[in-house]
Amino acid sequence: xxxxxxxxxxxxxxxxxxxxxxxxxxxxxxxxxxxxxxxxxxxxxxxxxxxxxxxxxxxxxxxxxxxxxxxxxxxxxxxxxxxxxxxxxxxxxxxxxxxxxxxxxxxxxxxxxxxxxxxxxxxxxxxxxxxxxxxxxxxxxxxxxxxxxxxxxxxxxxxxxxxxxxxxxxxxxxxxxxxxxxxxxxxxxxxxxxxxxxxxxxxxxxxxxxxxxxxxxxxxxxxxxxxxxxxxxxxxxxxxxxxxxxxxxxxxxxxxxxxxxxxxxxxxxxxxxxxxxxxxxxxxxxxxxxxxxxxxxxxxxxxxxxxxxxxxxxxxxxxxxxxxxxxxxxxxxxxxxxxxxxxxxxxxxxxxxxxxxxxxxxxxxxxxxxxxxxxxxxxxxxxxxxxxxxxxxxxxxxxxxxxxxxxxxxxxxxxxxxxxxxxxxxxxxxxxxxxxxxxxxxxxxxxxxxxxxxxxxxxxxxxxxxxxxxxxxxxxxxxxxxxxxxxxxxxxxxxxxxxxxxxxxxxxxxxxxxxxxxxxxxxxxxxxxxxxxxxxxxxxxxxxxx
Amino acid sequence: xxxxxxxxxxxxxxxxxxxxxxxxxxxxxxxxxxxxxxxxxxxxxxxxxxxxxxxxxxxxxxxxxxxxxxxxxxxxxxxxxxxxxxxxxxxxxxxxxxxxxxxxxxxxxxxxxxxxxxxxxxxxxxxxxxxxxxxxxxxxxxxxxxxxxxxxxxxxxxxxxxxxxxxxxxxxxxxxxxxxxxxxxxxxxxxxxxxxxxxxxxxxxxxxxxxxxxxxxxxxxxxxxxxxxxxxxxxxxxxxxxxxxxxxxxxxxxxxxxxxxxxxxxxxxxxxxxxxxxxxxxxxxxxxxxxxxxxxxxxx
Numbered sequence: 142x143x144x145x146x147x148x149x150x151x152x153x154x155x156x157x158x159x160x161x162x163x164x165x166x167x168x169x170x171x172x173x174x175x176x177x178x179x180x181x182x183x184x185x186x187x188x189x190x191x192x193x194x195x196x197x198x199x200x201x202x203x204x205x206x207x208x209x210x211x212x213x214x215x216x217x218x219x220x221x222x223x224x225x226x227x228x229x230x231x232x233x234x235x236x237x238x239x240x241x242x243x244x245x246x247x248x249x250x251x252x253x254x255x256x257x258x259x260x261x262x263x264x265x266x267x268x269x270x271x272x273x274x275x276x277x278x279x280x281x282x283x284x285x286x287x288x289x290x291x292x293x294x295x296x297x298x299x300x301x302x303x304x305x306x307x308x309x310x311x312x313x314x315x316x317x318x319x320x321x322x323x324x325x326x327x328x329x330x331x332x333x334x335x336x337x338x339x340x341x342x343x344x345x346x347x348x349x350x351x352x353x354x355x356x357x358x359x360x361x362x363x364x365x366x367x368x369x370x371x372x373x374x375x376x377x378x379x380x381x382x383x384x385x386x387x388x389x390x391x392x393x394x395x396x397x398x399x400x401x402x403x404x405x406x407x408x409x410x411x412x413x414x415x416x417x418x419x420x421x422x423x424x425x426x427x428x429x430x431x432x433x434x435x436x437x438x439x440x441x442x443x444x445x446x447x448x449x450x451x452x453x454x455x456x457x458x459x460x461x462x463x464x465x466x467x468x469x470x471x472x473x474x475x476x477x478x479x480x481x482x483x484x485x486x487x488x489x490x491x492x493x494x495x496x497x498x499x500x501x502x503x504x505x506x507x508x509x510x511x512x513x514x515x516x517x518x519x520x521x522x523x524x525x526x527x528x529x530x531x532x533x534x535x536x537x538x539x540x541x542x543x544x545x546x547x548x549x550x551x552x553x554x555x556x557x558x559x560x561x562x563x564x565x566x567x568x569x570x571x572x573x574x575x576x577x578x579x580x581x582x583x584x585x586x587x588x589x590x591x592x593x594x595x596x597x598x599x600x601x602x603x604x605x606x607x608x609x610x611x612x613x614x615x616x617x618x619x620x621x622x623x624x625x626x627x628x629x630x631x632x633x634x635x636x637x638x639x640x641x642x643x644x645x646x647x648x649x650x651x652x653x654x655x656x657x658x659x660x661x662x663x664x665x666x667x668x669x670x671x672x673x674x675x676x677x678x679x680x681x682x683x684x685x686x687x
Numbered sequence: 688x689x690x691x692x693x694x695x696x697x698x699x700x701x702x703x704x705x706x707x708x709x710x711x712x713x714x715x716x717x718x719x720x721x722x723x724x725x726x727x728x729x730x731x732x733x734x735x736x737x738x739x740x741x742x743x744x745x746x747x748x749x750x751x752x753x754x755x756x757x758x759x760x761x762x763x764x765x766x767x768x769x770x771x772x773x774x775x776x777x778x779x780x781x782x783x784x785x786x787x788x789x790x791x792x793x794x795x796x797x798x799x800x801x802x803x804x805x806x807x808x809x810x811x812x813x814x815x816x817x818x819x820x821x822x823x824x825x826x827x828x829x830x831x832x833x834x835x836x837x838x839x840x841x842x843x844x845x846x847x848x849x850x851x852x853x854x855x856x857x858x859x860x861x862x863x864x865x866x867x868x869x870x871x872x873x874x875x876x877x878x879x880x881x882x883x884x885x886x887x888x889x890x891x892x893x894x895x896x897x898x899x900x901x902x903x904x905x906x907x908x909x910x911x912x913x914x915x916x917x918x919x920x921x922x923x924x925x926x927x928x929x930x931x932x933x934x935x936x937x938x939x940x941x942x943x944x945x946x947x948x949x950x951x952x953x954x955x956x957x958x959x960x961x962x963x964x965x966x967x968x969x970x971x972x973x974x975x976x977x978x979x980x981x982x983x984x985x986x987x
Contacts, residue, residue: 579773582743585761587790587840597786601777680776681822 149176162676163669167191222651230651238456240390247397248451251404259398266391273384279377287371294366302359309352316345403446410443455632461659463544464633468622468667471557472615479562479614480569480607484599487573504563508556508621512628515559516552523548549631556625561618568610572603604678612671619664634660689716690876691740691844696749698735708902709735713749715895715905717844722870722877724887725905726935727897728943733880734770736897737848740878741767753844763791766842770849772833774821780832781817784808787839807839811865827858831865838869845870847879851886860919863890871915884935888928889917894935898942909935
């Protein structure tokens with residue numbers, strides 16, 4: 142019992158320490174509350190740091206955004222997406238990812254498993270097709286209903302319009318006749334009559350304009366009524382779209398299990414080869430040579446097919462992973478440059494003076510300027526990227542090979558490096574320059590050599606500031622990367638956004654908003670990781686973060 | 688030629704047109720195995736003097752020498768113990784000491800280094816805190832860790848820059864005993880800076896006062912002719928101790944007065960301001976009983 146109590150306490154303190162290091166301080170009162178420590182204080186803190194933020198999110202999303210903003214702003218492709226629509230687009234994006242994975246699996250299935258799966262898919266297809274048919278019928282009938290209701294709404298307005306048109310016509314004719322009469326009754330030289338005619342014609346013109354406006358008003362009313370969308374219909378239509386999409390997927394899935402299946406194709410080719418081989422034994426001369434050549438050709442086709450992988454479209458999670466890989470590549474590249482330069486800047490005032498113009502001029506340059514330049518340079522370095530030994534080497538690496546590193550990726554990474562290294566460089570220089578003089582005196586008394594001084598005193602002492610810089614760099618790099626990917630069309634989150642922008646589909650905007658959240662959450666995770674590192678290398682009295 | 692020597696040394700700071708002399712005409716010679724205490728007021732340049740002896744700072748004029756050779760740069764043979772501990776905060780106490788040992792004895796194996804480190808840490812009774820980081824230690828423990836690191840350099844001269852000034856009285860006397868103990872068991876030359884006359888008399892063979900800065904200089908020393916080991920409890924009754932103490936104190940106070948007189952060339956006439964009377968009106972009946980209460984206890 143006593144031991145239990147002690148271990149519980151230990152767990153509590155290690156939990157609290159973890160929370161402190163990771164900076165997730167909002168969890169602190171929850172842990173303390175679980176241990177029954179000052180419940181009232183903890184509840185107050187929970188209210189302040191968990192409930193209030195949640196309420197703020199709720200209000201912003203469901204009240205302000207869904208309630209006001211969505212109705213106020215209109216875009217070319219309709220209203221802004223509501224939060225539920227954004228969520229369903231997220232599900233659609235995620236579904237696409239699962240589908241691609243399933244397709245890849247289907248492509249590689251063979252033997253009995255394939256047959257079992259094929260049967261299951263056929264059953265599914267028939268059931269989905271049935272559901273689609275039902276949904277189609279429902280849509281058709283609902284369309285009828287909607288049409289009828291709209292027609293009934295439009296009819297009175299239309300009648301009103303006709304009546305107005307008629308009355309306007311009558312009035313206009315009457316006025317025309319009046320003018321005609323007046324003009325004929327005029328005597329030449331009568332100035333007042335001429336003036337009166339002019340006045341009458343003006344009045345007639347004004348009346349015409351007024352009438353036209355009246356008519357247009359009603360016309361617009363009609364078109365608005367015609368364009369009214371029935372919510373029921375929308376819902377049923379969405380259902381129909383869902384089923385038709387599912388059906389399309391299942392059909393592709395089926396072809397991947399049957400006609401386009403890897404093992405089936407290979408088997409078929411193998412069968413052909415054995416047939417050819419039999420034929421070969423019966424042939425002589427040119428015919429035999431031809432057969433033998435075609436056998437060899439088929440064999441090479443088989444070996445290629447065996448190595449081949451399913452080539453599907455890139456899904457969001459693949460792109461997210463590639464973006465993270467790219468940002469870390471750029472980040473490490475930048476840090477690899479920035480930390481040594483920063484250290485030398487901090488150690489040597491002359492070197493700092495030498496570097497200052499470069500830092501001052503290149504630091505504010507936008508990634509949008511760097512990228513095209515870098516892209517041209519990288520493309521120049523790899524004129525034929527598919528055959529370049531470096532690219533082939535990268536493509537064969539485990540884990541990384543999947544992401545198919547290309548010049549666009551390298552250019553994006555270098556852009557990230559160029560834009561993000563400044564914060565690390567400045568912080569490293571500051572950290573090295575502000576080493577406690579006493580610590581340097583210790584190094585002098587111990588007569589430490591340059592490298593011992595560097596690794597035993599200078600670097601450990603400036604690590605907290607270096608990591609503060611690295612944290613800023615990673616944040617900057619993540620922001621820069623999305624823009625770089627968008628510009629270089631390197632496969633990644635930026636490209637996903639740009640593709641959606643170019644698609645201009647009805648749910649493109651919603652998908653882009655989903656990306657906003659994905660980018661934000663990943664950025665947050667990266668930042669937290671750096672905070673943890675920063676906390677781990679900090680020591681008491683370490684220089685403050687900037 | 689003595690063991691450690693400063694000869695006509697000047698130290699000054701600032702541009703030539705506006706130079707401030709910190710130390711002027713410093714002459715100090717320390718014999719081997721001697722314990723010298725330098726005593727002075729704060730701000731008189733004691734730490735600068737220590738930096739000179741350790742080689743962290745070079746004299747502007749004159750020369751500093753150790754075993755007959757000019758001191759050009761700091762080194763482990765002149766073991767300096769810094770006033771503000773100077774422990775590396777990212778290393779544990781053990782690692783701080785090991786850093787020094789690795790430097791001075793580069794041929795030792797890891798196990799030997801560890802053993803040596805434990806020896807020096809035990810010497811200052813810190814073996815329970817070997818794995819603690821400096822910020823987890825109290826001021827006295829940090830001071831001892833710093834001492835342990837300095838001792839681990841196996842220096843020929845121990846330079847102690849106000850090693851005990853930041854400590855409370857109890858820790859202070861404990862550490863004084865430790866330093867004395869180490870010095871007595873393992874004779875070596877010690878130069879210690881202090882601002883405490885009692886401490887200086889208790890520990891040193893010779894006490895050298897540093898006059899007030901700027902342009903401070905060392906005046907004639909006082910030799911402490913008292914047998915060792917000196918017992919701090921009976922010390923107060925010894926006439927020699929009393930004599931030295933009063934003599935040195937009087938000298939130091941004289942220095943203070945002198946410097947004040949030196950500085951009082953410019954006289955500022957103070958305005959004739961009288962303090963206002965904020966005392967309570969006694970006649971008020973409401974307060975009268977309160978006041979009587981305050982004053983009355985003597986009558987009881």
